[in-house]
Amino acid sequence: MTEHVQKKNPGLATLLSLLWCGLGQIYNGKIVKGLILMSIYLVCVIYFVRCILGVISGTEEEVAAKGMIAVILGIIVLMLWVYGMINAHETAEKINKTE
Numbered sequence: 001m002t003e004h005v006q007k008k009n010p011g012l013a014t015l016l017s018l019l020w021c022g023l024g025q026i027y028n029g030k031i032v033k034g035l036i037l038m039s040i041y042l043v044c045v046i047y048f049v050r051c052i053l054g055v056i057s058g059t060e061e062e063v064a065a066k067g068m069i070a071v072i073l074g075i076i077v078l079m080l081w082v083y084g085m086i087n088a089h090e091t092a093e094k095i096n097k098t099e
Contacts, residue, residue, distance in 0.1 A: 008092035017084040024088025028095060041080050048073040 008028050017024030021041035025034030051070035055063050 005095060005098060008095045010089045010092035010096075013088035013092040014085050017081075017088040021081050021084040024084060025091065028088060028091045030091060037080065037084050041077065041084070044073050044077045044080065048077055 013024035013027050015024075016027050020038065022034040022036075022038035025031075025037060028034075048070055051066045051073060054066040055070065058066070
């Protein structure tokens with residue numbers, strides 16, 4: 001018996017991941033992967049914001065350390081976001097080709 005796989009719209013998958021990292025994976029049926037991406041993304045965003053707010057006050061060393069951590073977290077957030085969009089698009093295309 002062949003299992004019918006519902007076609008996915010790669011553009012919609014990309015758009016959903018553009019709105020929030022991991023949504024495109026969930027749309028594609030990769031629930032666990034989407035939830036993991038969402039969780040990592042959310043934690044990084046929260047700590048990024050906390051570091052940015054922490055730069056406002058503190059000693060010079062604390063401000064420098066929090067600033068560096070904020071830069072690193074910002075890069076990680078950006079990489080996760082871009083990866084999520086690319087992966088969601090490619091996964092939707094692979095799902096459509098397997099039918």
